[in-house]
Amino acid sequence: MPVASQDPLYAAAYAELHRLARRERRRVGAPATINTTALVHEAWFKLGRSEAGAEVERSDFLAIAAHxxxxxxxxxARRVNAQKRRHVAVTLGEAEHEPPASIALLDLDAALNALEAIDERLARIVELHVFCGLEFAEIAESxxxxxxxxxxxxxTARVFLMDALAA
Known part of the structure; x- marks a missing residue:
């Protein structure tokens, strides 16, 4: 078995995950207490423990990586909240030109779990856009x-989430 860093599939997947994390941290303004490399390594660890095999389509990889x-x-965010009693916010702007609505990440997660129970596809679209930072064209292709x-x-997903967050 090749060393992980010498495996071209590993290198490509890791590079893609790092690109997505770096892009998303810039777009959303992720908490300064977690850097891009830490986010990538933690996500990579979760990916390694997932049921996904080594041979997955790019669209499946993106969905798994976003999750x-x-x-x-x-x-x-839960650890930060427990230690500092503050919340980590994310944005749910509809488009680049619209001012984003700042939302507590833990509240968004709860609303997203409720949406996922109703419609997994809508939840996947939100994950790809909010947590992977993909544009609508990239999501459409994926x-x-x-x-x-x-x-x-x-x-549709945004309306559901905003209603759930308002409740």
């Missing part, structure tokens, strides 16, 4: 649907 990064950020469909699904 892993979400779990890492939520776990980190999911094999039109960009307009992704936008409609995003708006």
């Amino acid at each position: 892993a990064m979400r779990q890492v950020l939520v776990d980190h 999911e094999g649907i039109s960009e307009r469909s992704v936008f409609r699904l995003w708006r």
